[in-house]
Amino acid sequence: MKAEAYLFAGVAAFFFITDAFYIWLAREPAGAAALAVSFGMAAVISFFCAMNYRRKGRRPEDRSEAKIHERAGTVDFFPPDSRYPVLVGFGVALLALGLVYGLWVFLIGIGVTGLSVFGMVFQYVDRDV
Template identity: 50%
Template sequence: MRTSAVMFTGVAVFFAVAAAVYGWTSVEPAGTAALTVAALMAALIAFFLWQSYARLGAGPQDAGDAEVVDAAGPVDFFPPDTAYPLWTAVGTAVLGLGVVFGPWLFLIGVGVLVPAVIGFVLQHNNRRGVSE
């Protein structure tokens, strides 16, 4: 994880410097905004990877002499069947269309999206003691 964290930190710094230089030398703000958002997204991923590295320690990909078999085994828990990703996507799409077509559709999108996200986040809270 450390290797990935260093890489994404470098990407974030690159985009931040590019945004600063572009913002200083250009007159149009769209490119500056796009580069700034790219820097923030890379910084978010870098932050997550640094936190994961601090919590989990070095992974097999950090060792110079590691082999593919060193990373074998279960990766994580993935829910086998759930409708929440579909409803989250539908709610997001309706919310986006509501921005274009009017507040009534936006509110419908919020009404679909909020319960979908809450369900998506909390769907496995009642299974804490169950090993799957």
């Protein structure tokens, strides 16, 4: 993760320097905001990778003497079919329509989105690890 942290730190530095020049030369707020957000996102990823490296150390991929079996095993849990992503999309569509057609559709969208996100988050909470 150390290489990834340095990579994204370089990307963040690039966006920071570009943003400084853009603010100085263009004096246009939309582009400056977009570059500032890009800097922030790259900095967050760099910070995450650096903290992961500090907490977990070097990965087998980072060492040239590592063996293949060091990375073997269960990768992660990948859930099977679920209806909740479709319900989240429907709820967000209701939210967008509520902005156009009225507050009552927006409130229904908040309810549908909230319940479906809650269901998606807690769908597999009682699974065996």
